[in-house]
Amino acid sequence: MSRAYDALMAHARQTEALAQIAGRLGWDQETVMPRGAAAQRGEEMAALEAVLHARRTDPRVGEWLEAAEPDGAEAEANLRLIRRSHDRARKVPGELAAELARTTSVAQGIWAEARAADDFTAFAPTLERVLDLKRQEGAALANGGDPYDALLQDYEPGMTAGELDAMFGALRPRLATLRDRLLERPAPAGLQGRFDEAAQMKLTRLIARIFGYDMSRGRVDKAVHPFSSGSGNDVRITTRTDPADPFNCLYSTIHEVGHAAYEQNIDPAYLLTPLGAGASMGVHESQSRIYENQLGRSRGFTNWLFTQMQEAFGDFGIADAEAFYATVNRVHRGFIRTEADEVQYNLHVLMRFDLERELIAGTLDVADLEEAWNSRFEADFGYPVDRPSNGVLQDVHWSVGLFGYFATYTLGNVYAGCLHEAIRRAVPELDAQLAAGDLSAATGWLRDNVQRHGGLYEPREVIERACGFVPNEGPLLDYLDAKFGGIYGL
Known part of the structure; x- marks a missing residue:
């Protein structure tokens, strides 16, 4: 390795360490920070973002990149990721980066209060400010191109809205048809x-x-x-509880464990380097969704979970493990994306993808967002939204500026469908293992074939290498047809 490469990596490790500190501040804000600290935390986040932006745009980074002489695939990948970060950071003015950090930190609390009060008008002015800043950022990054595509690169490098539109267009009709057929049948208890x-x-x-x-x-x-939140040796998750719905807690936890296990299982040699994080949010979501759904909602695992829930809660009205499997996978009307069944979940995401593209493009204003949401929801799902917390206020993402993120949930589901097909080939005894509460073979396969690589490969390459074929929506749709057709006797 060259001295330039060594100097670049020393600089990158310190930058990654500071980014982890910023993440920890975000975790603290969401869990234990006192409400009165919101404005101060916004200033702290802005100050830290200013430091991070200065480090990412440091002229020495460009000089080191030019002079570096990498040796091997890992060094090449580090240079690829540092160059991408450096090029993107240089396009965004430092003042804009700091203001985004300040505004979104404060906006998060305003959103939470508006959600609790079911009052979109209390949040709308803040969202207008966030959206204005994200439009500025998108325009700066796009350099004359599509601002939404530019923002999407923060979450799924190499992907375009046009590619997603084609994939989502292939998903929507089969999902809607399956949903309609299932809702005509008697629902499990x-x-x-x-x-x-x-x-x-x-x-x-x-x-x-x-x-x-x-x-x-x-x-x-x-x-x-x-x-x-976090990576390496400090990866934290959160969940939520509802005394009427334990699945909310249990499956939120499994979902977040998918994210956390990905970060914990990355090769330790990549700690605090650009390779020491997931390849993309789509690949990240593939892990959380396959943990939650193909594994966590499988017949085998729900058999094990049924016994555990009986021990924890006593009788809860379900006769046996097979009935419990149907209950866990019950297709039902509902407003909340995170509580949606596997069949309808992606329909929630596709709606958000379309709305946020319009927001960034300027063809939809915040003043019209609630009505646009409600109209689209009723058109897609067939019943009206009853209150803002079940509609436009339900997700935190836009308050913290995550425009471009929603699409990765469905992309992650598509990737998960491909990975599940590959796991079934690799672990023929999977069902019996899941019924015994033994996830080690399945999660071990994911660790070895996806998670340990961190950022070594480009996102789609990670999935293709693991599965042996180009990722596509077919395996997910076939899995959903077979699983729910069996449960509902189609």
């Missing part, structure tokens, strides 16, 4: 009774461990919106 929240948290920590979450390098806390 729901849970009955109240479920102690302390018992939910005890069970959810057990589940986190059997899915491979290393609690010596992580922790589980509560937040309004579940999330995963």
Whole structure:
């Protein structure tokens, strides 16, 4: 290796360490920070972002990149990721980067209060400010191109809205047709009774461990919106509890453990380097969604979970493990994306993808967003939104500036469908293992074939290398048809 490469990597490690500190401040804000600290935290985040932006745009980075002499695939990948970060950061003025950090930090709390009060008008002025800043950022990054495509690169490098539009267009008709057929059939029974929240948290920590979450390098806390934060040796997750719905807690936890396990299982040699994080949010979501759905909602695993829930909560109105499997996978009307069944989940995402593209393009204004949301929801799902917290205020993403993020949820589902097909080939005894509460073979396969590589490969290359074929929507759609057709007797 050259001296230039060594100097560049020393600089990058310090930058990555500071970025982890920023992430920890975000975790603190969502979990234990006192409400009165919001404005001060905004200033702290802005100050830290200014430092990070200065480091990423440091002229020496460009000089080191020019002079570096990499040796091997890992060094080449580090240079690719540093160059991408440097080029993007240089296009965004430092003042804009700091103002985005300040505004979105404060906006998060305003959104939470507006959501609790079911008052979109209380949040709208703040969202207008966030959107204005994101439009500026998108325009700066696009350099004359599509601002939405430019913002999308922060979450799924190499992807375009046009490619996603084609994929989503192929998904929508089969998903809608399957949904309509299922909703015509009698629904499986729901849970009955109240479920102690302390018992939910005890069970959810057990589940986190059997899915491979290393609690010596992580922790589980509560937040309004579940999330995963951190990488390497400090990866934290949050969940939420509802005494009427333990699945909200349990499956939110499994979902976030998918994210957290990805970060914990990256090759330790990549710690605090550009390779020491997931390849993209689409690949990240493939891990959280396959943990939650293809593994966590499988017949085998729900057989094991049925016994655990009986021990934790006693009788909850479900006769046996097979009925419980149907209950877990019950297709139902609902407003909330994170609580949606597998069949309808992506329809929620596709709606958000279309709306946020219009917001960034300027063809939809914040003043018209609530009505646009409600109209689109009723057209897609067939019933009206009853209140803002079940509609336009339900997701945290836009308050923190994550325009371009929503699409990666469905892309992650597509990737998960491909990975599940590959796991089924590699682990023929998977169903029996899941029924015993043994996730080690499945999560081990994902660790070895996806997670350990971190950012070594480009996103689609990660999935193609793991599966042996170009990722596409076919395996996901076939899996959904077979699974739900079997449950509902289609």
